[in-house]
Amino acid sequence: MAISTNIWIWIAALLTLAIYSFLYKDNPFYKFAEYLLVGISIGYGISVYWHNTIITKVFNPLVYDKNFLVLIPLILGLLMFSRFFKNVAYLSRIPIAFVVGAGTGLSVPSSFEFLFKQIYATMPLKLDVGSLIIVVGVISTLVYFFFSLEHKGFVGKVSKVGITFIMVAFGAAFGYTIMARVSLFIGRIQFLLSDWLGIIK
Amino acid sequence: MKFINFINNLDKRWIYLVLALCIIIPFIFPVGFPMKTTPPVKSIYDFIEDSIPEGGVVLIGADYDPSTMAELHPMAKVIAAHALSNNLRVLFVTLYPQGAGMAQDAIDNVLREWNKSNPDNPKKLGKDITLLAYVPGVSAVVLKMGEDITQTFNEDGYGNKLSELEIMNGIKNYKDINLMVELAGSSVVLTWLIYANGRYGLKMGIGTTAVSAAEYYSYLQSKQAIGMLGGLKGAAEYEHLLGKKNVYGGRKDASIGMDAQSSAHIFFIILIILGNIAYFVKKKKEGK
Numbered sequence: 001m002a003i004s005t006n007i008w009i010w011i012a013a014l015l016t017l018a019i020y021s022f023l024y025k026d027n028p029f030y031k032f033a034e035y036l037l038v039g040i041s042i043g044y045g046i047s048v049y050w051h052n053t054i055i056t057k058v059f060n061p062l063v064y065d066k067n068f069l070v071l072i073p074l075i076l077g078l079l080m081f082s083r084f085f086k087n088v089a090y091l092s093r094i095p096i097a098f099v100v101g102a103g104t105g106l107s108v109p110s111s112f113e114f115l116f117k118q119i120y121a122t123m124p125l126k127l128d129v130g131s132l133i134i135v136v137g138v139i140s141t142l143v144y145f146f147f148s149l150e151h152k153g154f155v156g157k158v159s160k161v162g163i164t165f166i167m168v169a170f171g172a173a174f175g176y177t178i179m180a181r182v183s184l185f186i187g188r189i190q191f192l193l194s195d196w197l198g199i200i201k
Numbered sequence: 202m203k204f205i206n207f208i209n210n211l212d213k214r215w216i217y218l219v220l221a222l223c224i225i226i227p228f229i230f231p232v233g234f235p236m237k238t239t240p241p242v243k244s245i246y247d248f249i250e251d252s253i254p255e256g257g258v259v260l261i262g263a264d265y266d267p268s269t270m271a272e273l274h275p276m277a278k279v280i281a282a283h284a285l286s287n288n289l290r291v292l293f294v295t296l297y298p299q300g301a302g303m304a305q306d307a308i309d310n311v312l313r314e315w316n317k318s319n320p321d322n323p324k325k326l327g328k329d330i331t332l333l334a335y336v337p338g339v340s341a342v343v344l345k346m347g348e349d350i351t352q353t354f355n356e357d358g359y360g361n362k363l364s365e366l367e368i369m370n371g372i373k374n375y376k377d378i379n380l381m382v383e384l385a386g387s388s389v390v391l392t393w394l395i396y397a398n399g400r401y402g403l404k405m406g407i408g409t410t411a412v413s414a415a416e417y418y419s420y421l422q423s424k425q426a427i428g429m430l431g432g433l434k435g436a437a438e439y440e441h442l443l444g445k446k447n448v449y450g451g452r453k454d455a456s457i458g459m460d461a462q463s464s465a466h467i468f469f470i471i472l473i474i475l476g477n478i479a480y481f482v483k484k485k486k487e488g489k
Contacts, residue, residue: 023217048298052335114395121423173415180411182465183433186458187271200228
């Protein structure tokens with residue numbers, strides 16, 4: 001057993017314990033750790049954006065490479081801030097229109113292609129139990145979400161099959177969610193026992 | 202009835218305490234529960250092992266932050282180590298600002314452990330492995346990479362000009378990438394699948410948190426992804442497969458947590474059974 005002598009490990013360990021102290025009850029240690037996390041995350045994000053966008057993508061090309069084309073996205077970006085001034089706020093619509101237009105144009109064809117692959121995957125290429133389950137599951141689940149017909153008679157029976165499939169999916173997702181939450185806890189315990197206290201290797 | 206009332210009125214902090222013990226005890230006294238490798242994990246492993254020629258390129262998307270580090274960080278390390286063991290080049294990329302820190306930590310760790318266990322075949326930052334600098338834009342970045350990777354990033358995550366790095370020799374766009382494994386617990390996986398796989402045909406694998414794993418199985422069935430690592434278990438399976446090769450001495454972060462995971466699951470199953478019994482008995486009694 002070799003307790004860490006690294007100050008950063010100690011800070012991380014104490015902050016971990018401060019966060020978990022909330023499980024007992026809300027307290028100032030938890031609040032301190034929570035606010036620290038939010039503040040540091042935002043500060044870190046801004047510094048990364050500053051260096052990797054403003055400096056690398058705008059300042060350097062403009063000043064050192066004399067690439068004046070950069071001015072176009074720069075002006076569009078600055079127009080976003082016009083929202084803060086009532087008399088010129090309408091100017092912010094220009095970059096928003098650009099982003100929405102370009103984004104939609106880029107995503108629509110690719111998204112359709114992406115969805116067609118999913119639809120194609122529900123077509124049975126061979127007759128086996130797995131393919132049958134997929135076909136029945138997809139159709140009955142879609143019928144469950146079809147609200148133009150009352151869920152009675154045949155439609156009602158099919159939608160009941162659909163809800164069964166939905167419940168199975170929820171069950172799988174719930175099981176995985178438990179596994180995920182436990183994994184996060186395991187990660188912290190592993191850090192405390194290994195990196196901090198040195199109880200395990 | 203006394204027991205049912207006890208269950209219904211139990212302070213949840215006792216459950217937290219028992220859960221903590223269920224996780225801590227197996228770390229100190231490992232049980233060694235058996236582990237089975239699942240086909241989605243094995244297919245990514247096999248692809249890197251058998252289908253990529255020496256000098257090929259594996260792109261790893263580190264789109265996660267410390268909140269999902271426990272599940273996704275072991276994946277980043279073990280996949281990078283596996284690629285290095287086959288003399289492949291490893292490029293990390295991130296679409297999240299926090300991902301850069303995660304990727305740099307994974308690279309440092311893998312390089313340190315690799316060079317410690319393989320002094321006769323040392324790997325170098327910038328030659329065998331590196332991180333592409335974070336650039337905001339998400340889908341725009343993924344699309345631009347399909348045209349020209351060097352132009353998209355300009356530099357690596359350490360401030361070096363990308364065009365001057367040895368690792369970038371012969372890499373222009375997705376055509377020069379043999380496999381991309383996206384590690385994320387968010388819908389950014391879909392961005393890669395839609396644009397990089399759908400538009401440019403980039404071969405992809407997924408590494409995701411257990412919460413998201415159920416959602417992404419459909420992309421395996423449609424063959425939009427060749428395989429998937431789901432949560433800590435997926436990472437542990439991969440570590441198990443790489444462990445058989447005996448080439449990497451790094452700590453098996455995921456594998457050593459699997460005993461704790463299993464004991465916690467047993468505890469949860471007991472809780473669910475007890476909770477349901479208590480619920481139905483109470484309902485029956487109230488019905489009377």
